[in-house]
Amino acid sequence: MAEEKKKHKKRRTATEAAASIGPMVKEFISGTLRAKEEGRKVAFTFIVCLYDEILRAMDILPVWTENFAGICGAKRDAERFLERSESLGLSRSLCTYALCGIGFDQWREELGEMPPDAPWGGQVRPDMMLSSGQILCDPRNKWYQASQLYMPDVPVYNIDLPYPLYEDDVEFTDVRDYYVKHIIEELRGLVAFLEKQTGTKMDYDRLSETVDLGERTWNLIWETYDLRRAVPTPMGTGDAMNTMVPMCFMMGTQEAYDFFLGLNKELKEKVARKEGVVEDEKYRLLWGGGLPSWFALSDFNYFNSKGAVFPAETTYRMIESMYQIYMPDTNDPIERLAWRWFGYWVFWHNKARKRPGSHPDVEWLIQYIEDYKIDGIVMHEAFSCRTWHLGLIWQLNQLAKIYKPIPVLVLGKDGKKEKTNRELPSLVLESDIIDITTYSEVDTRNRIDAFIETLESVAKSKVH
Amino acid sequence: MNEKNSDIFSRIESYYSDYGQRAKELKNEGKKIIGYVCSFIPLEIITAAGCVPFRMRGDIHEPITKGNINLETIACPFYRSCFDLSVKGRYDFLDGSIVAHACDSMARTYAVWKYTLDLPYSHFVNLPHTLSKSSMEFFNEELNTFRKSLGGFAGKEISDDDLAEAIGLYNENRDKVKALYELRKPDPPIISGTELTKILTVGASLPVAEANQLFDEVLEELGKRKESPLKKVRRIMIDGACVDNIELVKLIEDLGGNVVIDTLCNGTRDNLPHTDIGGDPVSALADRYLNKINCPRTYRENKEQDLHKDLESRFGDIGFYAREFKADGAILYVYKYCDPFGFEVPARKAYFDSIKLPLLYLEDEYSAGTIGQLKTRIQAFLEMLG
Numbered sequence: 001m002a003e004e005k006k007k008h009k010k011r012r013t014a015t016e017a018a019a020s021i022g023p024m025v026k027e028f029i030s031g032t033l034r035a036k037e038e039g040r041k042v043a044f045t046f047i048v049c050l051y052d053e054i055l056r057a058m059d060i061l062p063v064w065t066e067n068f069a070g071i072c073g074a075k076r077d078a079e080r081f082l083e084r085s086e087s088l089g090l091s092r093s094l095c096t097y098a099l100c101g102i103g104f105d106q107w108r109e110e111l112g113e114m115p116p117d118a119p120w121g122g123q124v125r126p127d128m129m130l131s132s133g134q135i136l137c138d139p140r141n142k143w144y145q146a147s148q149l150y151m152p153d154v155p156v157y158n159i160d161l162p163y164p165l166y167e168d169d170v171e172f173t174d175v176r177d178y179y180v181k182h183i184i185e186e187l188r189g190l191v192a193f194l195e196k197q198t199g200t201k202m203d204y205d206r207l208s209e210t211v212d213l214g215e216r217t218w219n220l221i222w223e224t225y226d227l228r229r230a231v232p233t234p235m236g237t238g239d240a241m242n243t244m245v246p247m248c249f250m251m252g253t254q255e256a257y258d259f260f261l262g263l264n265k266e267l268k269e270k271v272a273r274k275e276g277v278v279e280d281e282k283y284r285l286l287w288g289g290g291l292p293s294w295f296a297l298s299d300f301n302y303f304n305s306k307g308a309v310f311p312a313e314t315t316y317r318m319i320e321s322m323y324q325i326y327m328p329d330t331n332d333p334i335e336r337l338a339w340r341w342f343g344y345w346v347f348w349h350n351k352a353r354k355r356p357g358s359h360p361d362v363e364w365l366i367q368y369i370e371d372y373k374i375d376g377i378v379m380h381e382a383f384s385c386r387t388w389h390l391g392l393i394w395q396l397n398q399l400a401k402i403y404k405p406i407p408v409l410v411l412g413k414d415g416k417k418e419k420t421n422r423e424l425p426s427l428v429l430e431s432d433i434i435d436i437t438t439y440s441e442v443d444t445r446n447r448i449d450a451f452i453e454t455l456e457s458v459a460k461s462k463v464h
Numbered sequence: 465m466n467e468k469n470s471d472i473f474s475r476i477e478s479y480y481s482d483y484g485q486r487a488k489e490l491k492n493e494g495k496k497i498i499g500y501v502c503s504f505i506p507l508e509i510i511t512a513a514g515c516v517p518f519r520m521r522g523d524i525h526e527p528i529t530k531g532n533i534n535l536e537t538i539a540c541p542f543y544r545s546c547f548d549l550s551v552k553g554r555y556d557f558l559d560g561s562i563v564a565h566a567c568d569s570m571a572r573t574y575a576v577w578k579y580t581l582d583l584p585y586s587h588f589v590n591l592p593h594t595l596s597k598s599s600m601e602f603f604n605e606e607l608n609t610f611r612k613s614l615g616g617f618a619g620k621e622i623s624d625d626d627l628a629e630a631i632g633l634y635n636e637n638r639d640k641v642k643a644l645y646e647l648r649k650p651d652p653p654i655i656s657g658t659e660l661t662k663i664l665t666v667g668a669s670l671p672v673a674e675a676n677q678l679f680d681e682v683l684e685e686l687g688k689r690k691e692s693p694l695k696k697v698r699r700i701m702i703d704g705a706c707v708d709n710i711e712l713v714k715l716i717e718d719l720g721g722n723v724v725i726d727t728l729c730n731g732t733r734d735n736l737p738h739t740d741i742g743g744d745p746v747s748a749l750a751d752r753y754l755n756k757i758n759c760p761r762t763y764r765e766n767k768e769q770d771l772h773k774d775l776e777s778r779f780g781d782i783g784f785y786a787r788e789f790k791a792d793g794a795i796l797y798v799y800k801y802c803d804p805f806g807f808e809v810p811a812r813k814a815y816f817d818s819i820k821l822p823l824l825y826l827e828d829e830y831s832a833g834t835i836g837q838l839k840t841r842i843q844a845f846l847e848m849l850g
Binding site: 088089090091093094095098131133135137138139141142143145146148149152153155156158159160162164165166167168169170174175178179181182185186189357359361381383384385386387389390391392393394397398 | 533534535536538539565567568569571572573574575576579580586587588590592593594596597598599601602605606609613616617760761763765766769770771774798800801803804806807808809810811813814825827
């Protein structure tokens, strides 16, 4: 493993903004350690938790435990924490983010100090742990409960954040009222818990300002990412795996807004100069699902070396344009958060209903394929995460069934060539988010090579 | 074994080995058959709609093949087996399927089931994870949405009286299951774990009124057993999710243990909790399914920040049943890729340790291919118990 760490080189980014993320994340980690020493309240929590702005408005410092596990993975230093979790009785088949986090926390509790050579100073002992499960992710519902076995004095608060699945006979508008009502109640329960933990009452004017800033940031991100439609694309998914940091870890802060202002400016300049991720852009790919292997982000560079770029991804695209999300006339910041959440998760329902055989997840892919002029789709199946990875194969199969955008000539029954349409080529990579033992660089790159050959072949047979 | 005894048990054997035969007959008679997999499906609503709920099983002897075309191998292996059998046509008599938000394997693959099987009806019941007042109200609304949706499919408005009647039938069913469990208390038990697994599995494939009648016949026959057919050996508890094939239980019993109690989905977890009667039937169902079914997918708050009390609140039923049925040892049996149970293994171990019940933890793959490994470990465990 030491050799593996030594050999691993830093990934090249296309944008300066993406390159600035590393130090920012390092500062998160050391910032939480400093904050703890200064007596500030720190809370374990998860990205896409909806209540970022609530934490910011109450000066509670979030510790993004998935992020710390991802850092361990990116530094190729997760294995010892995974092994520790296994020794506690936790199966390697479970979410490896959680296993890494629990293994680290248990080790720190046992030692009474950070484990030796803890990545970037280590993960701080929290004052509270905020779960947020419901339909999004089982490990979010179980992780902190499991951690509490080793930190019994640290309170856990778990909230429901439901959204409805797509049905034939039930529209989301049929259930919207009681979904939103429940989310609002859950958020109010969280605020009451946080007030008790901090001994401070929520300042709702401040929360309103923070939510407002969050909504403006959503719109800014949407506008900024939309610039990637340009040909050549000025930014790829590899960089987006960096720029997800201010989107997912800093929502409701001025820093996040300013970051995307900077990225927006940078992308506009690149577009004006026609400066792409690669000099000769041959293939435009959609990262259509799956969390990345944090230890192998340089695979994006490998794609680039073949002239393939990723102008869009569905992973970590955790925003939509607020202009397109239904928001009732309310000034209550808690209600605004609840409506935003609901609106985001049902965003593609109406569009899916208009296309026979479609589904919101498939419709999302189709929209991006068209908006970003996509030639092929790549997905990643991370073996330890059911949340984001179950259903991906079906999505590809269903997409191929209902959407064939590429006109090609094929040999007909009478021996003559006839025009038909075919589906987009796709590639499913297999590994994990942080468990490097599941990854083979040689195999992965062989598969990428084969996929590039398919793209070449399809491009040649395409009827223009 | 007299003739009648032979008759009822051979009928059970027939229903078990040709699983779904009665559902096929009912389908031919014009009944709508609604498939489900998990304990969180409110069967009373399906019955009240005039449909027949049918618990789908996996098959540990059937390799998963066609199911892999659309469903990732990282899903719960039990659930994958059920899906694979469905794709292969084992359950082609179904008119619909209901999926509950029990876990990621179910929730995240709802579209996979819905679109691949393309049954005339499907519905997803979204359970909250928490037990707050708001969660109960939400679930109440969600059950009413399901009630309306299924009523639309069945062509019947499901009234409160329909629900009350169905609740009565299921409560009766649970009383009979409890009576069957009582027969496990003597040492040696009057009924083996293998027999009971078959009986309960078969019961879940029948309309509740028929299951009630079947259980009555079984109880009558078992009441005539003057002597237990079993030996007085170590008494074993199984803790875990759904074990709907007899092989694990039979293996333990063949190796010289008596399986006397469980906290499994198709055992006490699902079959024993009653629905309250007399009030609003939907609220009572919401309470039964969300609050009374003790599954790790539902978060039970550690209100007093006390580890011992937390373990007792989450796993107290294990201790209760272990004492009631005088278990000598327990097997915690968890499927690979099961996040809800998997993350609880250290806490469950701690609980078993606290009640001083020797424990064997097994992670398995829902495949007959692992029986050899299981045999070695279970044998060693039974030897250790002495």
